[in-house]
Amino acid sequence: xxxxxxxxxxxxxxxxxxxxxxxxxxxxxxxxxxxxxxxxxxxxxxxxxxxxxxxxxxxxxxxxxxxxxxxxxxxxxxxxxxxxxxxxxxxxxxxxxxxxxxxxxxxxxxxxxxx
Numbered sequence: 001x002x003x004x005x006x007x008x009x010x011x012x013x014x015x016x017x018x019x020x021x022x023x024x025x026x027x028x029x030x031x032x033x034x035x036x037x038x039x040x041x042x043x044x045x046x047x048x049x050x051x052x053x054x055x056x057x058x059x060x061x062x063x064x065x066x067x068x069x070x071x072x073x074x075x076x077x078x079x080x081x082x083x084x085x086x087x088x089x090x091x092x093x094x095x096x097x098x099x100x101x102x103x104x105x106x107x108x109x110x111x112x113x114x115x
Contacts, residue, residue, distance in 0.1 A: 029049055030046065030049060033045040033046055033048075033049050066078075
């Protein structure tokens with residue numbers, strides 16, 4: 001094409017953090033599902049974990065395909081907007097999630113010390 005070839009370091013530096021994140025997240029999530037699910041629901045929980053991962057990968061592939069159709073500035077504005085909305089939702093849900101976690105810890109008999 002007319003554009004210059006990207007150096008090998010550029011794609012590697014973009015993919016490496018994603019790969020490392022997946023390598024750290026997957027065992028933790030599987031361990032959490034195995035521990036939190038009841039004895040008979042463990043396999044169902046693990047199946048839902050892998051199904052959600054597959055659906056997320058499919059959605060990510062669809063989203064990445066928009067880059068070929070949209071102008072790059074529009075695509076990156078959409079990415080920034082989605083990141084901002086996600087951060088806002090997490091900020092808004094944090095108190096609810098913390099109270100749910102404290103309630104779960106007290107039900108399990110752990111010492112609860114709210115901060």
